Amino acid sequence: MVFGIYAWPLRLLAFSGIFALLFSALTMASPNTTTTPRIVDLAAQISTLVAQFQEHLSAHNLSSPSFAEEGPDTFPPEISHLKDALLDATAEMHELLLDPLSLLFKFAAISNLVSIDAISRYKIPDMIPPGSQISFDEISQKTGLQKGPVRRLLQHAMSMRILTEPEPEMVAHTRISKFMTIPSINSWVNFESRETWPATTRIVDAIQKWPNSQEANETGFILANNNKSVQDIVTTSPERAMRFASGMQAIDYVPGYAIENVSTVYDWASLGNVRIVNVAGSRGQAAIELAKNFGNIRLLVQDSANMIQGAESGVPEELKGRVEFMAHGLFEPQTIKAPVYFFRMAFRSLGDKYAVQVLKAQIPVLESGVKILLQDVCMPEPDTIPLWRERISRSVDLALECFSNGRERYLDEWKYLLAAADKRFVLHRVYVPKDSLLGILEIHWDVTCSGEA
Incomplete structure (x- = not known):
């Protein structure tokens, strides 16, 4: 060889x-x-x-x-x-x-986030010219901090391979700090340090205070924010609302999670010439991506009136008429009949009893053979995926709990959820692409499985 x-x-x-x-x-x-x-x-x-x-x-x-x-x-x-x-x-x-x-x-060193937060908040990576370097003194002048604290923070970050000191007193990029110059990545770091971190430190407090809760107002985030929910924060603080929105853009860098990947996780062409109702479809990002790649489908995006306001302007001219919007609450009874209903990461932020309510809300318009497609995570059983990926997935799972008492679900938990809503929700198959946990659960409305749970 x-x-x-x-x-x-x-x-x-x-x-x-x-x-x-x-x-x-x-x-x-x-x-x-x-x-x-x-x-x-x-x-x-x-x-x-x-x-x-x-x-x-x-x-x-x-x-x-x-x-x-x-x-x-x-x-x-x-x-x-x-x-x-x-x-x-x-x-x-x-x-x-x-x-x-x-x-x-190693696993409990929350101080690691201090230096990461500092270099993100002060946008220190943006101060360093590509392929060049800058001194501690220059960074001190640009940030308004004394040289001592600057050096202390940056050398701690350097111990984690973020930034490097190629010669005494000088700071240059590593590929990690260069990556942090991407605006959405910088926003995500800000979100993690200023929203996720404080809330995560209160998860166990919330578990002790409200054991086994599924309520979105009984979380670590609530305890860390003076009893204000995520919804309270984003509707009253434009700065924090922007941080939530901007930080979420970084999900496109997670394998399998990018909007562009939605077209590859399922055989959409096999659906034929159909209309798909994209429930909780935000501002239509996934719907637009699907319409671009599959000329045989039309999509109706449903979400709250505030969320979809002005969303039509983001639809490319050639897709007008194939991607439309409708104000519709997630828990409201469905009123639009269609052969396919599509939910993208809509259930992970919900406890089971609320997820069941969403499924039940679709029943009034369902007919035999209707497909419900859930693009979500089906949690791996222990030792079935590489450990480094498993650690990430379990960390994300805990983050969902800290914000809303939501969670990722195992296959048996998905089956339980469907049966709890109605036995006619039958899991047909699960598609999970290689190197990604985010797949598609294909559910059929089967009237032969009669009787509500």
């Missing part, structure tokens, strides 16, 4: 040097051990995976992973399985070698 220019030296180094010494030391210390120690097994896995990963990059003239400002942000999807395995193996190696206190500190 021919390896890329980096793959062979890496493998040679691993097996001829470090790996050999490590194996020798371990076998000398435990002469009667018959099974390979876990860290030795991990070292071998990592070496092999790195060689394969780099071989592919070299064969396609692609850059290797780097913290440099112009380092790659993503890698080809065809080697995502190698990346997944490497991330899990290297994380396990790292965490095996940490003592318990250090491991707890």
